[in-house]
Amino acid sequence: MKIFCVAGSLRQGSLNQTLLNYAVQALNDIGVDVVTAPFKDFDLPLYNGDLDTEKTHPENLLKFKNLMADTQASIIVSPEYNHSIPGPVKNLVDWVSRLRPMPWKNREVLLMSASPSMSGGRMGLWQLRIPLTACGAFVFPEMFCLPKAHEAFEGGRLKDAKTAEILHATLKNFVQHLQS
Amino acid sequence: MKIFCVAGSLRQGSLNQTLLNYAVQALNDIGVDVVTAPFKDFDLPLYNGDLDTEKTHPENLLKFKNLMADTQASIIVSPEYNHSIPGPVKNLVDWVSRLRPMPWKNREVLLMSASPSMSGGRMGLWQLRIPLTACGAFVFPEMFCLPKAHEAFEGGRLKDAKTAEILHATLKNFVQHLQS
Amino acid sequence: MKIFCVAGSLRQGSLNQTLLNYAVQALNDIGVDVVTAPFKDFDLPLYNGDLDTEKTHPENLLKFKNLMADTQASIIVSPEYNHSIPGPVKNLVDWVSRLRPMPWKNREVLLMSASPSMSGGRMGLWQLRIPLTACGAFVFPEMFCLPKAHEAFEGGRLKDAKTAEILHATLKNFVQHLQS
Amino acid sequence: MKIFCVAGSLRQGSLNQTLLNYAVQALNDIGVDVVTAPFKDFDLPLYNGDLDTEKTHPENLLKFKNLMADTQASIIVSPEYNHSIPGPVKNLVDWVSRLRPMPWKNREVLLMSASPSMSGGRMGLWQLRIPLTACGAFVFPEMFCLPKAHEAFEGGRLKDAKTAEILHATLKNFVQHLQS
Numbered sequence: 001m002k003i004f005c006v007a008g009s010l011r012q013g014s015l016n017q018t019l020l021n022y023a024v025q026a027l028n029d030i031g032v033d034v035v036t037a038p039f040k041d042f043d044l045p046l047y048n049g050d051l052d053t054e055k056t057h058p059e060n061l062l063k064f065k066n067l068m069a070d071t072q073a074s075i076i077v078s079p080e081y082n083h084s085i086p087g088p089v090k091n092l093v094d095w096v097s098r099l100r101p102m103p104w105k106n107r108e109v110l111l112m113s114a115s116p117s118m119s120g121g122r123m124g125l126w127q128l129r130i131p132l133t134a135c136g137a138f139v140f141p142e143m144f145c146l147p148k149a150h151e152a153f154e155g156g157r158l159k160d161a162k163t164a165e166i167l168h169a170t171l172k173n174f175v176q177h178l179q180s
Numbered sequence: 181m182k183i184f185c186v187a188g189s190l191r192q193g194s195l196n197q198t199l200l201n202y203a204v205q206a207l208n209d210i211g212v213d214v215v216t217a218p219f220k221d222f223d224l225p226l227y228n229g230d231l232d233t234e235k236t237h238p239e240n241l242l243k244f245k246n247l248m249a250d251t252q253a254s255i256i257v258s259p260e261y262n263h264s265i266p267g268p269v270k271n272l273v274d275w276v277s278r279l280r281p282m283p284w285k286n287r288e289v290l291l292m293s294a295s296p297s298m299s300g301g302r303m304g305l306w307q308l309r310i311p312l313t314a315c316g317a318f319v320f321p322e323m324f325c326l327p328k329a330h331e332a333f334e335g336g337r338l339k340d341a342k343t344a345e346i347l348h349a350t351l352k353n354f355v356q357h358l359q360s
Numbered sequence: 361m362k363i364f365c366v367a368g369s370l371r372q373g374s375l376n377q378t379l380l381n382y383a384v385q386a387l388n389d390i391g392v393d394v395v396t397a398p399f400k401d402f403d404l405p406l407y408n409g410d411l412d413t414e415k416t417h418p419e420n421l422l423k424f425k426n427l428m429a430d431t432q433a434s435i436i437v438s439p440e441y442n443h444s445i446p447g448p449v450k451n452l453v454d455w456v457s458r459l460r461p462m463p464w465k466n467r468e469v470l471l472m473s474a475s476p477s478m479s480g481g482r483m484g485l486w487q488l489r490i491p492l493t494a495c496g497a498f499v500f501p502e503m504f505c506l507p508k509a510h511e512a513f514e515g516g517r518l519k520d521a522k523t524a525e526i527l528h529a530t531l532k533n534f535v536q537h538l539q540s
Numbered sequence: 541m542k543i544f545c546v547a548g549s550l551r552q553g554s555l556n557q558t559l560l561n562y563a564v565q566a567l568n569d570i571g572v573d574v575v576t577a578p579f580k581d582f583d584l585p586l587y588n589g590d591l592d593t594e595k596t597h598p599e600n601l602l603k604f605k606n607l608m609a610d611t612q613a614s615i616i617v618s619p620e621y622n623h624s625i626p627g628p629v630k631n632l633v634d635w636v637s638r639l640r641p642m643p644w645k646n647r648e649v650l651l652m653s654a655s656p657s658m659s660g661g662r663m664g665l666w667q668l669r670i671p672l673t674a675c676g677a678f679v680f681p682e683m684f685c686l687p688k689a690h691e692a693f694e695g696g697r698l699k700d701a702k703t704a705e706i707l708h709a710t711l712k713n714f715v716q717h718l719q720s
Contacts (some may be wrong), residue, residue, distance in 0.1 A: 011229030046223065046268040047261070049191030081227070082311035083486070085264070087271025088226040094261045118507060119479035126443070126483065126670065127307060131262035133669070133681045141673045147478060263666070298687060299659035306490065306623070306663065313489070313501045321493045327658060371589030403586065406628040407621070409551030441587070441634045442671035444625070448586040451627025487667060491622035 001178065002033040004071040008078040008089035010039055015114040015149040020077045022156060023112065026171055035071050039088070047094045061095050065103055068096075073108040073178050080115050080124025090131065097135050104135035110174045112144040114152070120145030140177065144170040181358065182213040184251040188258040188269035190219055195294040195329040200257045202336060203292065206351055215251050219268070227274045241275050245283055248276075253288040253358050260295050260304025270311065277315050284315035290354045292324040294332070300325030320357065324350040361538065362393040364431040368438040368449035370399055375474040375509040380437040382516060383472065386531055395431050399448070407454045421455050425463055428456075433468040433538050440475050440484025450491065457495050464495035470534045472504040474512070480505030500537065504530040541718065542573040544611040548618040548629035550579055555654040555689040560617040562696060563652065566711055575611050579628070587634045601635050605643055608636075613648040613718050620655050620664025630671065637675050644675035650714045652684040654692070660685030680717065684710040 005027075007020040017038070024034045042064045045051065051058070068074065078089050085093075096103050109132055113121030122145040129139045144167050146152055151159075158164040185207075187200040197218070204214045222244045225231065231238070248254065258269050265273075276283050289312055293301030302325040309319045324347050326332055331339075338344040365387075367380040377398070384394045402424045405411065411418070428434065438449050445453075456463050469492055473481030482505040489499045504527050506512055511519075518524040545567075547560040557578070564574045582604045585591065591598070608614065618629050625633075636643050649672055653661030662685040669679045684707050686692055691699075698704040 009229070010226060014229075043226065046190060046226075046271060047266065048268075049189070049194075081270075081274045082277050083314040084307070084311040085270060086227065087267055087269075087274045088228075089267075090261075090265060090270050091226060091267025094267045097262050119482065122479065123310075123483060123486065127264070127310065129669075129673070130303075130307065130666065131264040134263040136681050138678070138681060141676050141678060299662065302659065303663060303666065309489075309493070310486065316501050318498070318501060321496050321498060369589070370586060374589075406550060406583065406586070406631065407626065408628075409549070409554075441630075442637050443674040444667070444671040445630060446587065447627055447629075447631025447634045448588075449627075450621075450625060450630050451586060454621045454627045457622050483670075487624070487670065490663075490667065491624040494623040 001175070002035060002071040003027065003073045003075055004068045005034050005036040005075040006039060006042070006077070008039055008076060008086055008092070010043070010088060014079075016077045016079050018153055018156065019112060019114040019146055019149065020075070022153075022158060023075065023077070023167065023171060026168055027175075030172065030175065032175055035067050037067065042092055044091060044095050047091055052098050058095070061099070064092070064096060065099055068103055073110070073174075075110045075112065076128070077112045077114065078121070078124060078128055080113055080117070080121035083123045084127045085124055089128065093131050093135075097131070102135060104132055104137040107137040108140065108178055109137045110140045110143070110170070114146040114149035116148060116150045118147050120147035120149070140174050142170050142173055181355070182215060182251040183207065183253045183255055184248045185214050185216040185255040186219060186222070186257070188219055188256060188266055188272070190223070190268060194259075195296075196257045196259050198333055198336065199292060199294040199326055199329065200255070202333075202338060203255065203257070203347065203351060206348055207355075210352065210355065212355055215247050217247065222272055224271060224275050227271055232278050238275070241279070244272070244276060245279055248283055253290070253354075255290045255292065256308070257292045257294065258301070258304060258308055260293055260297070260301035263303045264307045265304055269308065273311050273315075277311070282315060284312055284317040287317040288320065288358055289317045290320045290323070290350070294326040294329035296328060296330045298327050300327035300329070320354050322350050322353055361535070362395060362431040363387065363433045363435055364428045365394050365396040365435040366399060366402070366437070368399055368436065368446055368452070370403070370448060374439075376437045376439050378513055378516065379472060379474040379506055379509065380435070382513075382518060383435065383437070383527065383531060386528055387535075390532065390535065392535055395427050397427065402452055404451060404455050407451055412458050418455070421459070424452070424456060425459055428463055433470070433534075435470045435472065436488070437472045437474065438481070438484060438488055440473055440477070440481035443483045444487045445484055449488065453491050453495075457491070462495060464492055464497040467497040468500065468538055469497045470500045470503070470530070474506040474509035476508060476510045478507050480507035480509070500534050502530050502533055541715070542575055542611040543567065543613050543615055544608045545574050545576040545615040546579060546582070546617070548579055548616065548626055548632070550583070550628060554619075555656075556617045556619050558693055558696065559652060559654040559686055559689065560615070562693075562698060563615065563617070563707065563711060566708055567715075570712065570715065572715055575607050577607065582632055584631060584635050587631055592638050598635070601639070604632070604636060605639055608643055613650070613714075615650045615652065616668070617652045617654065618661070618664060618668055620653055620657070620661035623663045624667045625664060629668065633671050633675075637671070642675060644672055644677040647677040648680065648718055649677045650680045650683070650710070654686040654689035656688060656690045658687050660687035660689070680714050682710050682713055
């Protein structure tokens with residue numbers, strides 16, 4: 001079992017990347033292998049139909065596709081921008097959706113988010129479900145959202161035990177679903 | 181009365197740009213001035229929190245802001261990608277949302293789309309309403325969606341008289357609302 | 361200026377009704393008249409196309425229409441059920457949408473919600489915007505959501521001063537918008 | 541393999557019920573058993589928290605639960621009202637969500653719709669995904685939407701061969717997913 005994990009934020013010290021790092025450790029602890037890379041490795045030009053030919057597909061797009069192809073499922077940790085999907089995350093989803101065979105088709109995906117807000121970015125994840133589902137992905141019903149994320153970590157660990165427990169349960173439920 | 185109009189597609193021969201060109205002509209015909217520029221003029225890097233300082237704001241962002249500041253309302257013609265907002269359009273909305281005072285706040289916005297599909301990109305526009313509304317814009321309830329857009333134009337004109345009539349009515353309703 | 365206000369919950373001691381009662385007082389305090397009635401006064405059968413004729417329209421539907429007709433705007437306080445619009449609220453919106461002239465058309469509407477959850481029912485309000493907007497209503501961009509609503513009141517007053525301030529500001533912004 | 545199927549419309553001659561009848565026949569033809577009943581059999585009062593006790597749960601709610609319990613998956617054929625979920629369908633989803641163990645949890649669900657519009661009610665289905673997913677259901681990514689449904693049938697059969705083919709493929713894909 002190998003899961004491809006990515007956090008959709010480009011800035012240094014991203015809370016979403018911090019959450020992903022913690023989740024990767026938790027996955028390793030239950031014997032799940034993880035393939036991951038920082039989001040900047042998948043930096044892509046803004047989608048442009050004129051670049052959408054096999055010859056002109058950006059190299060980073062193929063890198064993303066190849067890492068994904070080597071795994072059985074995906075975890076996407078995405079910020080919420082303006083109650084919706086971040087432009088950079090949607091841009092990646094859109095580029096990937098242009099490959100054939102469509103990489104999102106039948107893909108099992110778990111969504112997570114971290115946000116300073118009280119809702120933890122949940123509204124953004126509901127928006128992100130739409131294009132992934134439209135591309136044929138099986139987006140896991142459960143989602144993990146971390147509210148007040150700027151105060152949630154200490155030394156890379158979640159400070160609140162109950163929050164950590166919910167995250168571990170979500171990861172375990174997803175992995176069990178993949179194995180069923 | 182001056183309206184800032186932009187079509188959110190980067191490719192040459194974009195159907196959304198074609199629709200906008202037609203709408204601009206229709207607006208001029210009823211005495212409304214238009215400020216517009218091709219979407220590539222607003223090419224921006226993927227949003228990155230580390231670039232989000234007054235000193236590092238991309239020049240194209242300020243260009244967009246200044247064109248908008250000179251007008252009373254906006255029309256955004258946006259494609260639909262995977263039943264949702266195109267990455268490049270969301271990236272622009274997100275960048276603009278970082279300026280202060282927030283340019284979307286109290287902005288009157290009309291949304292339109294063109295798509296080869298039967299629904300004309302309507303689902304994407306519903307998704308686009310969310311971040312604009314979250315930023316405080318007044319997004320006009322009526323939206324114009326052009327289905328089968330690849331067959332809809334001839335010499336830049338809408339072939340179907342009824343469709344053209346609906347577009348003209350939508351523009352007129354929006355302008356009347358702005359004047360009320 | 362008269363606003364028609366309704367809270368979309370049938371149960372006794374509804375938190376949404378409590379929030380509405382508080383808002384009505386706040387509106388009166390700034391000189392705004394309110395027309396209101398408990399939600400059970402608008403109890404309607406489940407929408408059924410076979411009952412949708414002028415002769416068979418439920419009496420409570422006409423009561424709702426008449427109260428609304430006598431006012432310049434509406435406030436709907438709606439619970440969130442399963443991250444979405446409550447069935448009873450949607451049923452009312454749907455019935456009203458069948459009248460001609462369409463009562464939602466050009467209607468200015470403010471949405472509010474109260475919920476025991478941390479997000480205060482915000483996701484449900486985003487879903488409620490859709491049918492109202494589709495019916496031509498101008499749904500105000502700002503929405504007021506009360507999180508942890510089961511602990512928020514004491515003697516009908518909001519305990520937290522900052523929360524009360526936000527509610528008052530939202531009501532004032534809506535009223536100013538109506539007057540502009 | 542047994543699937544519980546219901547069409548969410550109360551009126552006689554519902555296009556959604558007609559679509560369901562056709563789908564039931566198609567399922568039988570590929571060896572899938574179906575449990576079904578007309579929507580009026582699940583007529584429920586508007587959800588009211590005061591009725592939400594084990595003693596006061598409506599009889600029709602338990603009938604729905606028992607039929608569902610006897611099957612491995614569900615198909616819901618739902619109209620679209622005002623670009624959203626019909627009130628009566630949401631009311632049913634909400635009532636069911638109050639039972640324990642939660643019947644929607646881990647439920648495999650296929651959504652379909654029929655509508656006179658060009659988009660076939662697709663927007664309504666996207667809204668219906670939200671509460672079902674929030675309740676833990678696995679809503680199948682593919683959805684079948686029948687546009688211009690008022691002209692689509694002749695003697696209970698779909699007139700257009702290509703449309704029928706898409707419906708059959710969707711049902712087959714869902715059944716294969718259930719068997720995998």
